[in-house]
Amino acid sequence: MKQEKARYIKAPVFAVAPMIDWTDRHCRFLHRQLSKRALLYTEMVVADAIIFGPREKLLSHSAAEHPVALQLGGSDAAKLSDAVRIAADYGYDEINLNVGCPSDRVQSGTFGACLMRDATHVADLVTAMKRVSTVPVTVKCRIGVDDQEPAQVLPDFLARMIGAGADAIWIHARKAWLQGLSPKENREIPPLDYDLVYAMKRENPDVFMGINGGIADLEQAARHLSHVDGVMLGRAAYHNTGLLAGVDAFLAGAGPAGATTPDVDWLALRDTMMDYAAELVDRGGRLHHVTRHMVGLFQGFAGARRFRQILSTDAARPGAGPEVIAAAFAAVDIDGGPRVQPEEQKLAG
Ligand SMILES: Cc1cc2nc3c(=O)[nH]c(=O)nc-3n(C[C@H](O)[C@H](O)[C@H](O)COP(=O)(O)O)c2cc1C
Structure with a gap:
């Protein structure tokens, strides 16, 4: 396991979350101007779209964006492997599997958050992706879905991801309700359980674990980083883009206060x-x-x-x-x- 961890970026990591329609290549180029070190995620790209669709449009990006991780959506091991193989030509630094998105469109393809119900299957997907990937393969998941009891299901889910060789796991610290809540509501209504994510990290000291959900600024990020290896910010980073200008100083140890008034040209x-x-x-x-x-x-x-x-x-x-x-x-x-x-x-x- 130590060897797996060494393949991933050295903690602490500050990541900008994958966000459909938001974190496209132009957004990532802008974010990269503000921070050289933040790990940037693409929007989720569905494996089928890469295999059958306009792959150049979907995967091409500027060399300036690195480090940049490609997030894939899918639930078919063969298709995900094909997508990983195709994406290899585009030079992404990491491949991430989406196990957290709750939208109807995603559910109808039986991938995204509903995969939380089938840890064995997700482990098979990770194994298949790892087999063909030359870069780290990571997972972004929820703490559970619907009536699942997160404290009961999450340890087993993570154990299977780790067993399959996932190089890092990013956990959005809230459940997704697959019926009755919109994707937007699913980012706001189910309560956050940061303590559960911290506990998962304590149980898996050798595996990179990052936390996501509701982190508003670098002060909050600093508090999380005393428990986990990485923080992933979505909406706060997008809406308050200037926050990213403090990230490099923050990661270099300036602390949140030292990073809030960055010297930006x-x-x-x-x-x-x-x-x-x-x-x-x-x-x-x-x-x-x-x-x-x-x-x-x-x-x-x-x-x-x-x-x-x-x-x-x-x-x-x-x-x-x-x-x-x-x-x-x-x-x-x-x-x-x-x-x-x-x-x-x-x-x-
Ligand atoms: C507009 C939008 C699009 C999103 N698209 C994705 C996506 O493609 N893949 C994914 O894993 N999560 C997606 N998310 C969820 C975010 O990655 C993140 O988990 C969520 O917003 C919680 O983090 P935050 O509170 O820091 O925003 C999206 C969120 C937003 C606001």
Whole structure:
């Protein structure tokens, strides 16, 4: 087991969660400008889509994004193996299996969170993926589904993942209710049980275990990291993108306080994103596909509202070019820095 652990990135790890429609390649490129060390996850890509669909569109990404993990959805060992083999040409640093997504679409393919009910089958999937993968194979799961008792089912589920050779396990610390709750509600309503995840880590000291769910900032991340090997942030990282600028200092030991006012070269970021967007527009892409991920950059700064407005309206106009990014940055009092905490700002409307 020690050997398996050594294959994975050295703890502590800060990851940005896989999020469909959000963590696409443009989003990951932006996030990478803010943190060199954060582990970035793709959106979930279904194995069938890789095998039968537009794989170049689904898998291609910028070399700048590394380290980047590809999340796969599927429940068929042969198809998942094929998808892993195909993805190998694209150079992802990790392959992750989705055992946590509760949407109807995912359930109808009998994968995602409903796989929590069949640990033996998931172990077979991991074994099959490991057999053909040249990079670590990891699992992202829930603590249980529906009427399962997490404290009873999770230890066995994890033991099987570990037995199958999973290199790391990321646990979204809440159950999924497969009937009656929407995916959005399933990220909010079932209560979080962090203590159970900490207990799982104590029982498996040699296996990388990371925690996910409801982590709002680097202070909370620091508290989790005294119990587990990694923290994975989804919504907080996406909506308050500037938070990522503190991650490298945080991981280097500056602590959350030392990392909350990072020294960011915002104008260099502006120029990089303008160049990136110009290239995309030249290739026939839309500016908005890049800028929609940037609206959360300046939470708490004076001018943030105008920044968001410019990006959401002007950037969406047909023919919009990278000069819109320059105009949006010009609206922000960058030198003034963040004046209010994002939460306070939200309350202030
Ligand atoms: C818009 C959106 C899309 C998501 N898509 C995925 C996905 O593709 N795969 C996955 O494992 N989880 C997905 N999730 C769940 C997140 O990865 C994460 O587990 C969840 O949001 C809880 O973490 P958070 O409280 O830090 O946001 C998604 C979440 C959101 C908000």
